[in-house]
Amino acid sequence: xxxxxxxxxxxxxxxxxxxxALAAPVTAQPSELGSWDVDAGLLIYAESDHQVQAYxxxxxxxxxxxxxxxxxxxxxxxxLTGASPNGAVAQNKAQTFxxxxxxxxxxxxxxxxxxxxxxxxxxxxxxxxxxxxLSRLWLYSGGAYLSKEYDYLALSINSALARDxxxxxxxxxxxxxxxxxxIDPEGSIPNPGVSVDDPNNRLTDxxxxxxxDLLFGLTQVIDRQTLMQLNYSISDVNGYQTDPxxxxxxxxxxxxxxxxxxxNRPDQRTKxxxxxxxKYNIQxxxxxxxVSYRYFWDDWGIASHTIDSKxxxxxxxQHFIEPHLRYYCQQAANFYRVYLDKGQPIPEYMTADYRLxxxxxxxxxxxxxxxxAGNEFSVRLEYYLTQVSGDDGLAKGDGMAGLDxxxxxxxxxxxxxxxx
Amino acid sequence: MKKDDLxxxxxxxxxxxxxxxxxxxxxxxxxxxxxxxxxxxxxxILLDNLDEAKAYSLTAQAYAExxxxxxxxxxxxxxxxxxxxxxxxxxxISVDEETTRLINLADLCFQLSDxxxxxxxxxxxxxxxxxxxxxxxxxxxxxxxxxxxxWQKANWNEPLLHLPxxxxxxxxxxxxxxxxxxxxxxxxxxxxxxFLVNFGGDIYVNKSRxxxxxxxxxxxxxxxxxxxxxxxxxxxxxxxxxxxxxxYIEVDGQRYSHILNPKTGYPITGGPAQxxxxxxxxxxxxxxxxxxxxxxxxxxxxxxxxxxxxWLSN
Numbered sequence: 001x002x003x004x005x006x007x008x009x010x011x012x013x014x015x016x017x018x019x020x021a022l023a024a025p026v027t028a029q030p031s032e033l034g035s036w037d038v039d040a041g042l043l044i045y046a047e048s049d050h051q052v053q054a055y056x057x058x059x060x061x062x063x064x065x066x067x068x069x070x071x072x073x074x075x076x077x078x079x080l081t082g083a084s085p086n087g088a089v090a091q092n093k094a095q096t097f098x099x100x101x102x103x104x105x106x107x108x109x110x111x112x113x114x115x116x117x118x119x120x121x122x123x124x125x126x127x128x129x130x131x132x133x134l135s136r137l138w139l140y141s142g143g144a145y146l147s148k149e150y151d152y153l154a155l156s157i158n159s160a161l162a163r164d165x166x167x168x169x170x171x172x173x174x175x176x177x178x179x180x181x182x183i184d185p186e187g188s189i190p191n192p193g194v195s196v197d198d199p200n201n202r203l204t205d206x207x208x209x210x211x212x213d214l215l216f217g218l219t220q221v222i223d224r225q226t227l228m229q230l231n232y233s234i235s236d237v238n239g240y241q242t243d244p245x246x247x248x249x250x251x252x253x254x255x256x257x258x259x260x261x262x263x264n265r266p267d268q269r270t271k272x273x274x275x276x277x278x279k280y281n282i283q284x285x286x287x288x289x290x291v292s293y294r295y296f297w298d299d300w301g302i303a304s305h306t307i308d309s310k311x312x313x314x315x316x317x318q319h320f321i322e323p324h325l326r327y328y329c330q331q332a333a334n335f336y337r338v339y340l341d342k343g344q345p346i347p348e349y350m351t352a353d354y355r356l357x358x359x360x361x362x363x364x365x366x367x368x369x370x371x372x373a374g375n376e377f378s379v380r381l382e383y384y385l386t387q388v389s390g391d392d393g394l395a396k397g398d399g400m401a402g403l404d405x406x407x408x409x410x411x412x413x414x415x416x417x418x419x420x
Numbered sequence: 421m422k423k424d425d426l427x428x429x430x431x432x433x434x435x436x437x438x439x440x441x442x443x444x445x446x447x448x449x450x451x452x453x454x455x456x457x458x459x460x461x462x463x464x465i466l467l468d469n470l471d472e473a474k475a476y477s478l479t480a481q482a483y484a485e486x487x488x489x490x491x492x493x494x495x496x497x498x499x500x501x502x503x504x505x506x507x508x509x510x511x512x513i514s515v516d517e518e519t520t521r522l523i524n525l526a527d528l529c530f531q532l533s534d535x536x537x538x539x540x541x542x543x544x545x546x547x548x549x550x551x552x553x554x555x556x557x558x559x560x561x562x563x564x565x566x567x568x569x570x571w572q573k574a575n576w577n578e579p580l581l582h583l584p585x586x587x588x589x590x591x592x593x594x595x596x597x598x599x600x601x602x603x604x605x606x607x608x609x610x611x612x613x614x615f616l617v618n619f620g621g622d623i624y625v626n627k628s629r630x631x632x633x634x635x636x637x638x639x640x641x642x643x644x645x646x647x648x649x650x651x652x653x654x655x656x657x658x659x660x661x662x663x664x665x666x667x668y669i670e671v672d673g674q675r676y677s678h679i680l681n682p683k684t685g686y687p688i689t690g691g692p693a694q695x696x697x698x699x700x701x702x703x704x705x706x707x708x709x710x711x712x713x714x715x716x717x718x719x720x721x722x723x724x725x726x727x728x729x730x731w732l733s734n
Contacts, residue, residue, distance in 0.1 A: 006718040008725040011532040012699065012708060018528050019703035022521050023601040167512045167582065224577050 037062045039419045043078075047411040051115065052082045068133040076125040076147075083115035087246040087352035088260055089339045090114065090403045095257065098196050100245040101187040113407050116245060123149040137164045141175075153182045160215070168221075175215040182208050185244040192264030193346040196247055201262065209239030225282070231275040241265045248352040249339040255397025257339065263351040265335070271298040288312040301334030302356065319370040324382065326363035332356060338394050338405055354388045354406075361386045365413075372418070380415040443483045445476055450631070454479030458486040459494075459596050461620025465603070468614035469630045478610060482603045486619065489599045493522075495542065495590045505581060505589060512575070512582040520579045522591055522598065529707050530571045536714040537707070538571050540583075541682035542590035548680055548687065556676070562685035569682050597660050597706035600624050604702070616654075617702075623659040624702045639696050639731055650731060658702030662709035663694030663733075679713045691716040698729040 043056040056078035064070045086097065088108075095108045099118055108114040125147035132140050139162040147154045160175030183189075184206035194201040215233045222228055242265045249257035277292035294306040305328070312322040333356040335349035365382030388406040395405045443456035452475035454465035465482045467475045495502050501519050515523065529537040543565050547557035568586045575582040583589065596619050604617050604624040616625045616635045625635045634653035639661065652659065663677065676687040695712045699705040708726055712719045723730045 006715075006721050008715075008718070008722045010725050010727060011711070012704070012726040012728055014528070014532060015704045015707050016700050018525050019601070019701050019707070022525055022598060022703055023605045023701070167510075168514070168580070169512070 035063070037419065039417060041415065041417045043413065043415045045411060045413045047082065047409060050082060051409070052080060052084055052411075054081075055079045070131045072129045072131075072143075074125075074127045074129075076123075078123050078125075080121045080123070083117040085354060086114050086116040087263060088114040088249045089251065089257060089352070089400060089405050090407075091249075091255075091257055091399050092401065092403065093256075093399070097247075097260065100185065100190075102202075103187070111403055121149045121151075123147055123152075125154075137168075138162070139164075145179075151183060151185045153184075155180045156211075158213075162217075170221070171217075171219040173215070173217040173219075175213075175217070177211075177213040177215075179211040179213075180208065181211075181239075182206055183240060183244065189240070190244050190262040192242060192262045193350075194261060196260045196262065207240035209237060209241060211235060211237045225280055227279040227281075229275070229277040229279075231273075233271075233273050233275075235271040237269040237271070239267060241267065241269060243351070243353060246351060246353050248337060248350055250342050251339045251396075251399065252342040253397065255395070255399030255401065257399065258342070261340065261346060263353065264349050265351055266300065266349055269298055269300055271296065273297075286314040300356075302330060302332070304328060304330040317370070318376075320368070322367040322369070322380075324363065324365035324367065324380075326361075326365075328361040328363075330357075330359050332358040332390075338390060354386075354409075357388055357406075358390055359386055359388045373420075375418065375420045377418045378416065380413070380417075382413040382415075384409075384411045384413070386410070442487075443479055445472075445479050447472075450629070452479070454482065456483045456486070458483070459490045459599065459619065461596065463620065464616070464618040465607075466616040466618070466635070467607075467611070470611065470613055474611070478607055478615075481606060481610075482617070485603050485606055486599045489595060489602060492518075493591045493595045495588075495592060502589065502591065505583060508583055510582075510585045512580050515579050515581055517579070522594060523576060523581065524578065525703070525707075526589075526591065526594060527571070527576055529711065533711045533714060535570075535572065535683060536681065537593070537711055538569065538682035539589045539591060539593065540571050540574065540587050541569050541680060542592070543568055543588055544680045544682070544685055547685075548676075548678065566685050569685070593710060594703065594706070596620060597622050597658070597702040600660075600702040601658065621661050622702050622706060623654065625654045625656060628655050652698070652731075654698070657698055657700055658705040659696065659698045660702050660706035660709050661694055661696040662706065662713045663692065677713075679710075681714070688714055688716045691719045692732040692734050694733045695719060695723070696731040697723070697726075 039060040039062070041058040043054070043058070045052070045054040047053070056076060058074065058076045060072060060074040062070060062072045088095065088097070090111055090113050093110050095114055096105050097108065097114060097116070098105050100116065101118070106117055125145070127143060127145040129141065129143035134140050140160070142159045143157070145154070145156045156177055156179035158175065158177035160173055162171050162173035164171050188202040188205050189207050191201045191203050213233060213235045215231060217229065217231045219227065219229045242263055244262070246263045247260045248263055250259040250261060251257050273294055273296040275292065275294045277290070280289040282289065288311070290310040290312070292308045296306070297303040306326065308326045310322055310324050312320055314320050333351065335347065335351060336357050337350050337352055339352060340346060340350065362385045363382055365380060367378055367380040369376055369378035371377065386409040388408070390406050395401065395403050443454055446453045446455070450469060452467045452470060452472070454467065454475065456463050463486060465479050467478060470478070491497065492500050493502055494500065495506070497503055501515060505513055505515070526537070526539045544562070547561055547565065568584070568588070573584050574587060600617050600619050600622050601624060604626060607615050607617070608626055614625070614627045614629045616623065621640070623637060628634055634655045637652050637654055637659060639650045639652055663679065676689065677691070677693065679688045680686065681688050691713055695709040697705040697709040697712070699708060708723070708728060712722045712730070715722045720732060
């Protein structure tokens with residue numbers, strides 16, 4: 001029985017394309033058993049006016065032990081050079097400072113922001129992180145960290161558990177970390193509030209700090225394109241949190257600084273933060289929009305807002321560009337002082353470190369990535385501008401008239417990554 | 421012969437397993453023949469003009485890769501991704517990249533065949549097992565299974581797959597052809613010489629032999645098993661057949677083939693017993709052959725539109 005023919009379309013070409021892709025090696029096999037994935041990174045950071053410069057090399061090795069377990073080892077070496085503000089205010093005359101080590105002195109020219117030029121250090125950091133799928137829905141992660149520089153040793157451990165809910169569309173996680181830091185500054189721990197020129201201004205050789213962090217996280221798949229994340233973290237820091245290299249000017253009624261004392265920060269600090277992030281994958285172009293907001297506050301009176309956004313645009317041949325914009329603003333710690341007034345009692349806690357002052361930071365950056373020998377290589381260039389603000393009326397008297405006591409700071413960062 | 425035995429012994433020693441030999445290697449005229457059994461099929465690797473050590477190494481790798489695919493996608497195991505998906509009980513499972521690609525291909529074939537090629541239709545095999553079957557399954561029994569069939573009811577958001585409760589998938593319809601292409605890719609990365617991969621009649625050849633000859637392959641006539649019906653010359657590409665004479669039942673003079681229509685739950689009738697297609701690779705050939713067979717009496721019309729070489733046997 002011969003039936004009348006039926007018309008068919010040609011599906012052969014579509015099938016050829018799909019079946020060719022099938023046997024091709026799986027791209028970027030992060031989970032290939034038995035082999036290590038290597039990520040290498042280089043970073044150069046340079047602040048304006050020859051302040052801090054940092055060079056960092058990082059190497060990260062990840063191994064998928066089996067379907068359930070993976071381990072990561074990471075090593076970082078960085079070298080810091082340059083000078084950083086010592087906390088003293090600029091003056092309409094040259095100022096001479098004793099080095100924090102107590103050995104020798106350096107001179108800051110009139111109207112310049114005093115910078116401590118002895119800033120030079122090499123840091124080595126090693127860390128390891130282990131991850132295991134405990135059961136279908138439970139994931140465990142644990143790790144340890146060690147970093148050592150000339151006068152500082154940091155040790156920490158962390159542990160986290162995550163569980164999937166709601167057909168794996170929701171992940172809840174709970175993490176903790178404990179850190180134990182030891183600082184052993186050259187010339188010992190200075191006595192706060194005591195003049196840098198006082199021969200008896202030293203306390204003990206070294207001091208320690210302990211930090212306990214707790215993190216609660218929630219990740220939710222909203223739809224095929226959208227992922228949302230909400231984190232709350234609380235951190236309790238106990239111990240020595242003063243910067244032993246930072247000082248404050250003691251200024252007389254005419255604006256002249258004729259004494260400098262070491263700063264002091266409380267031994268206790270509780271920090272909290274709320275973090276919200278949304279990742280949106282724009283289909284079918286494959287662009288990714290990543291926007292986040294963080295609100296941070298602590299019991300030192302600091303509160304800050306961070307808005308961060310990245311937009312990844314896929315170009316042809318696996319090239320991509322990723323513009324980055326970030327805005328940060330911070331309200332000062334309640335013991336922040338630009339300087340101390342002569343004749344007034346020295347407060348228990350005080351710092352002139354601009355990083356604890358009122359400030360805004362703007363970051364603009366661009367990342368460009370492309371494959372080299374089948375592996376992803378990327379370069380990121382970023383520009384930071386930090387604007388410190390405060391009461392301009394504090395630049396008083398002959399000593400400070402006309403000076404910018406809240407100088408802006410800018411920095412450039414170049415970072416490159418390669419994965420192989 | 422002695423040489424073969426020695427080689428086999430060698431294999432056993434190197435495999436560290438004396439209970440069963442994984443593969444054998446034999447010298448033929450101008451090529452090496454590696455043989456093993458994977459996916460319940462006799463598998464052959466023909467390697468043209470190579471030294472023995474290289475032939476041994478390539479056969480071992482081909483066996484390992486084929487075995488890996490069998491273990492990963494066999495529906496008869498309880499420790500692989502298929503078992504996980506089929507026992508997922510209304511949960512969404514994230515699958516690896518290799519599985520994602522296979523499911524994407526199955527999804528594409530489902531679309532291209534207008535729902536006839538369906539990896540969720542395997543449950544029908546419970547009723548249509550074709551093992552000395554002399555009676556048709558009951559219509560009620562077939563109807564009862566249909567709600568669990570239909571790939572359109574699965575939720576595939578690469579790499580997340582959510583199967584409705586009681587739906588089971590089976591990648592067996594792609595697995596063997598995929599293993600052929602995957603092994604061919606593996607060999608291609610390591611030798612410039614000609615080779616032929618044959619897993620139970622699903623074949624890939626990369627190029628002519630060094631003496632300039634094409635590879636000669638026999639297509640078996642399902643009506644007369646064991647007798648070579650047709651010799652085909654292959655230079656480069658994949659050859660795959662769908663349809664099998666051993667698996668059919670005849671009731672009241674009507675032959676029911678083992679190719680089932682997932683929409684009705686009944687075998688496709690009126691079409692050729694076997695379709696063989698020669699295409700760029702084995703998966704493409706296999707999918708074309710299977711989808712052609714699913715068209716029943718229109719199989720040849722379908723094949724004519726595909727711009728490929730094909731052979732039908734009735």
